[in-house]
Amino acid sequence: MALTPKTAVLARNAALDAFVTHVGASAVIRWYDGTQPTDADTAIGAQVLIVTLACSATMAPASSAGTLTLNAITGANAVATGNPTTWGSILTSAFTRKLDFSIGASGANLNLNSVTVGSGAACAMSAATITMAA
Amino acid sequence: MKAYLFRHQHKGIDPTRVFLQPPTDAQMASMNAHADSVHGAGWGMIVETDIVSDGTIPVFEIEQSGSGIPGELSLGVPMMTFGALGTVTNPE
Numbered sequence: 001m002a003l004t005p006k007t008a009v010l011a012r013n014a015a016l017d018a019f020v021t022h023v024g025a026s027a028v029i030r031w032y033d034g035t036q037p038t039d040a041d042t043a044i045g046a047q048v049l050i051v052t053l054a055c056s057a058t059m060a061p062a063s064s065a066g067t068l069t070l071n072a073i074t075g076a077n078a079v080a081t082g083n084p085t086t087w088g089s090i091l092t093s094a095f096t097r098k099l100d101f102s103i104g105a106s107g108a109n110l111n112l113n114s115v116t117v118g119s120g121a122a123c124a125m126s127a128a129t130i131t132m133a134a
Numbered sequence: 135m136k137a138y139l140f141r142h143q144h145k146g147i148d149p150t151r152v153f154l155q156p157p158t159d160a161q162m163a164s165m166n167a168h169a170d171s172v173h174g175a176g177w178g179m180i181v182e183t184d185i186v187s188d189g190t191i192p193v194f195e196i197e198q199s200g201s202g203i204p205g206e207l208s209l210g211v212p213m214m215t216f217g218a219l220g221t222v223t224n225p226e
Contacts, residue, residue: 007179010162014170015177018143019214070218078222090216101216110218118224128218 012066012132020060026093027055036087040097050085051078051123068130075124084115137183142169143176
């Protein structure tokens with residue numbers, strides 16, 4: 001039999017808001033190269049940090065309709081170059097990874113106009129949302 | 135007969151919050167707000183289950199499959215998705 005759990009929108013909102021609380025103030029988003037780890041609790045190995053972007057002090061306002069829309073993210077210049085950036089993560093202010101995601105030119109969680117990041121390249125994120133499935 | 139139980143992230147299933155019909159959004163919000171205030175902010179959800187003939191509620195016999203832990207509700211779908219757009223401006 002198919003698995004068909006469905007959560008109420010208020011429950012989804014509560015889960016998303018709890019995630020914001022869990023990540024805490026002044027979260028950051030980092031982009032890396034290499035292979036995305038199995039999950040956000042798996043330590044990084046040889047992957048290289050490309051850039052660190054600062055979220056707003058409060059990462060996001062209260063969620064609505066099961067979607068969390070992040071507040072402004074401050075752009076930054078790349079600190080490393082070489083391989084294409086392939087995955088990223090939302091981290092606490094103490095740099096503990098909480099939500100890993102894919103990066104690509106299309107069809108990824110974070111879609112960039114170019115995954116090739118040159119030395120000193122300006123990196124930015126114009127929009128970001130987290131959605132809970134109904 | 136079905137029963138609907140309120141489960142909070144930190145409280146777990148609350149035996150005092152059992153319904154014979156799915157609770158309304160207003161009831162859900164009220165229960166979640168109360169559980170948040172007592173147990174700390176967290177998500178809330180409704181668990182649907184069957185009442186067997188002797189009136190007990192087999193909460194931990196929710197049908198599930200795959201590699202989920204018995205007794206846990208296996209969602210079967212990704213719960214959280216992330217979507218974003220960004221730009222890289224390389225030096226000339």
